[in-house]
Amino acid sequence: MSKNLELSDRIIRREDISTTTIDGELGMMSEEKGKYYTLDFIGTRVWELIEQSLTVDQLVVILMKEYDVDRLTCEVDLIELLEKLLKEELIKVI
Amino acid sequence: MVMTHYSNEKMNHYSVYGINISTEFDLNELIVSTGKTDLTILKAKVPNFLTGTTQSCAFFQAKENEFLTRIEHVGGFYAIEGNKIICEPDQEAEYMSIKMYLYGFLLPVILMQRGRFPMHGSCIDVDGKSIVISGQSGVGKSSLAIAFRMAGYKLVSDDLIALNDDWHDDIYVHYGFPVQKITVDTAKFLNVDLVGLERIPGEDKSIIPLTTEFQKNVIPLTALFEIVTYDEEEVKIKELFGGEKLRCIIANTYNVEMIGTIGLAQEHFSYGTELAKKIKVFRLSRPIHGFTLEYQMENIIKEIKKIDV
Numbered sequence: 011m012s013k014n015l016e017l018s019d020r021i022i023r024r025e026d027i028s029t030t031t032i033d034g035e036l037g038m039m040s041e042e043k044g045k046y047y048t049l050d051f052i053g054t055r056v057w058e059l060i061e062q063s064l065t066v067d068q069l070v071v072i073l074m075k076e077y078d079v080d081r082l083t084c085e086v087d088l089i090e091l092l093e094k095l096l097k098e099e100l101i102k103v104i
Numbered sequence: 105m106v107m108t109h110y111s112n113e114k115m116n117h118y119s120v121y122g123i124n125i126s127t128e129f130d131l132n133e134l135i136v137s138t139g140k141t142d143l144t145i146l147k148a149k150v151p152n153f154l155t156g157t158t159q160s161c162a163f164f165q166a167k168e169n170e171f172l173t174r175i176e177h178v179g180g181f182y183a184i185e186g187n188k189i190i191c192e193p194d195q196e197a198e199y200m201s202i203k204m205y206l207y208g209f210l211l212p213v214i215l216m217q218r219g220r221f222p223m224h225g226s227c228i229d230v231d232g233k234s235i236v237i238s239g240q241s242g243v244g245k246s247s248l249a250i251a252f253r254m255a256g257y258k259l260v261s262d263d264l265i266a267l268n269d270d271w272h273d274d275i276y277v278h279y280g281f282p283v284q285k286i287t288v289d290t291a292k293f294l295n296v297d298l299v300g301l302e303r304i305p306g307e308d309k310s311i312i313p314l315t316t317e318f319q320k321n322v323i324p325l326t327a328l329f330e331i332v333t334y335d336e337e338e339v340k341i342k343e344l345f346g347g348e349k350l351r352c353i354i355a356n357t358y359n360v361e362m363i364g365t366i367g368l369a370q371e372h373f374s375y376g377t378e379l380a381k382k383i384k385v386f387r388l389s390r391p392i393h394g395f396t397l398e399y400q401m402e403n404i405i406k407e408i409k410k411i412d413v
Contacts (some may be wrong), residue, residue: 028370030377035346039373045355046365046373048347 015066015089015096015100015103023061029057038100047098052078053075063104064093113174115270117141121222121266122278124308129191131203133281133311135320143148145206150180165346166366171213178202183212198372200305201240208263209280212358213264216368221375222267222358225275226284227260228252230408234260234277234323238356239331243396245389247290248331251397254294256275259284264358267325267379275325282318285309300389326411327384329404339399340389342409348378349385357359 015021028039036054038047049057055076059069070084077084095101118125119137127145154165154172164173171183177200179193189210193202216221225238226249237252239245246262253259268276285310290300301310330352334340343351354360354376363372367370386407390396 030350030373030374032350032380034345034349037347037350037373037377043369044369046351048351050347053177095193 013093015071015092017067017078017085019103020063020064020065021060021092021096021101023057023095024099025058027100040098040100043098045098047100050083056088056091116384120278120280121211121213121261121264122268123285129203129206132207133203133207133283135282136279143187143189144256145191146191148192150174150182150190152193157166164365168367169217171210171217171366173209175205178205181205183210183213183217186214189214190297192234198305204304212264214364216363216366216372217377218269219313219371219375220266220269220370221363221368223265223353224263224356224360225249225265225328226263227280227325228231228257229260229319229397229404232323233326233408234319235326235404235408236265236277236328238352239332241386243333245331246284246291248284248397250284250286250290250294250296250401252401253284253314253317255401259314260319260323268322271382272283275379276322277325279318279320284312284314284316291317326382326408328353328356328385328390329386331388331390331400334389335392337391339396339403341392342387342389343407344385344387348387350380352385352387353380 028041030037034054035051036049036057038049048081056069059072066089068080070088073088074081075077092101096103115126115128117136117138118131119132121140123142123402124137124139125143125145126141128147129145139213143287151174154167156171157165157167164171169185174180177194178197180188189206191202191206223236223238225236225245227234227236228249237245237249249259249262260277262284264280266278266280268278285304288298288315298310301312303310309409351378355378357372363369388400389405390400
């Protein structure tokens with residue numbers, strides 16, 4: 011469970027998470043855990059993208075096209091976000 | 105045909121949070137009212153257990169539309185379907201304690217069973233627009249609410265804020281208890297005399313009764329202000345959007361940590377989302393030290409004036 015994510019890992023969001031959008035940002039709730047989460051603008055974009063399974067590397071490539079960000083920053087920030095989502099069981103590695 | 109028969113016991117009728125109550129208990133803190141009864145509060149035996157509970161923890165059990173709790177030295181309380189509370193007081197129970205649990209614990213459960221999730225804070229009528237002042241405990245929300253009231257603004261609800269049911273046309277706050285609670289510290293800070301005021305048992309709080317300073321009319325809700333402290337010199341106000349806005353509304357829900365345990369997290373989430381679309385939310389940062397209540401009020405009033413109803 012606490013294994014670190016790698017670029018080749020393939021992830022997808024869980025389907026049983028309730029979501030809502032306010033001012034373009036995502037709010038989420040896990041009924042199982044009874045916890046609430048919110049994502050910022052870029053986190054919301056990531057959530058949109060992983061409706062279908064993608065590898066971490068594919069995500070990095072897409073985000074680099076959409077935002078003005080260098081590869082290293084993008085990888086570090088993305089993996090940090092995904093690991094949080096994984097820890098809260100909002101996404102899964104397949 | 106069903107006929108309900110009550111004994112000769114006199115029934116009292118009150119209204120609070122938009123709920124009309126019929127009860128044999130004397131709840132003299134409440135506003136007397138005669139409307140169609142939404143909630144009956146009875147004195148009777150409560151069950152020892154709920155069978156088939158979906159959720160339970162140390163001091164309460166809950167399943168869909170049923171909630172049972174037993175408070176040591178106070179009594180048992182059983183809330184059903186948002187329209188009935190059965191109370192079985194312990195022999196040695198202080199009457200004030202029973203009322204405090206009814207008001208602060210069971211009434212919120214009744215609201216939640218009715219799909220209404222109250223906010224935690226104080227509601228003030230600022231020139232025909234009502235606002236909610238929220239924030240973590242100890243951050244100074246009561247002081248600010250009392251300062252507003254002392255400056256001539258009316259209080260709509262203290263501690264728990266219950267909104268109307270149907271948000272189709274307008275969203276507003278139902279009046280609560282015509283009282284304002286004050287701690288000894290706050291009283292010292294604001295120079296309020298506590299002599300002659302009733303104390304809440306087991307708490308460092310007194311009750312200030314309100315009459316003309318209480319707003320019973322319907323006032324549209326326009327904004328929520330979350331008070332936080334910070335390390336700067338000036339009072340600062342910032343409107344929140346998106347995730348931050350939703351987080352603020354969710355976090356300032358009354359007894360939020362309980363909602364998941366009674367199985368209503370999903371309903372609460374939708375409720376919070378809808379609310380976020382209807383009102384404005386601001387974060388008011390105040391210096392951790394110093395006397396800034398007047399600046400806090402000034403800043404809030406300035407923001408409220410900008411909002412069109």
